[in-house]
């Protein structure tokens with residue numbers, strides 16, 4: 001299948017994307033058109049390939065076969081894609097020896113943004129008291145809050161979130177909905193991989209289901 005023509009109204013265009021890791025084909029002929037501003041919930045059992053697909057969309061993994069565009073840029077143009085996309089991995093991908101405030105400031109600096117918003121972002125996620133604690137010493141839920149604060153502060157045009165509700169208490173899940181809702185309202189397109197379809201659907205009513213590396217419409 002040929003490279004899709006760049007269409008600026010699409011956040012994601014994938015054509016027959018295959019990805020092989022080791023011996024296994026983890027993604028098998030994935031096709032996807034996601035218009036800008038239309039948010040997507042990605043469902044599927046453990047090991048179905050959700051994280052792998054998010055990593056392909058972030059240009060962190062290159063398809064073995066097939067083509068794709070992110071906001072009009074070829075997926076192979078990693079530099080351009082990474083300027084526009086934020087991937088929030090399931091473990092938060094924080095630097096364990098940096099404090100909460102330093103983790104946020106570092107991300108902002110890497111994107112040439114002002115670091116003056118760090119305090120406000122920490123306050124927004126209830127982590128003001130933990131600002132100076134190294135992230136290796138905070139709880140999994142606090143790390144999730146910090147990773148959400150980083151995604152919210154960066155507010156990239158395409159935000160990919162892997163299990164944003166995992167490890168959060170009820171207040172944390174409400175906060176995740178609010179922060180991701182702010183991102184959507186601000187114009188970021190969201191792709192949310194989650195095991196909580198009813199929560200994710202509040203933000204992203206369109207859902208697709210991965211099974212054995214194949215992307216299907218609807219639920220299981």
Ligand SMILES: Nc1ncnc2c1ncn2[C@@H]1O[C@H](COP(=O)(O)OP(=O)(O)OP(=O)(O)O)[C@@H](O)[C@H]1O
Nearest residue numbers: 021022024026044045046047048049050051052053
């Ligand atoms: N680096 C790797 N090398 C080989 N296989 C891998 C690698 N990373 C992931 N896989 C395999 O790819 C498949 C899909 O994994 P992936 O993490 O994308 O699933 P997932 O849908 O996100 O699962 P979960 O819901 O458990 O987070 C799994 O079978 C996994 O073992």
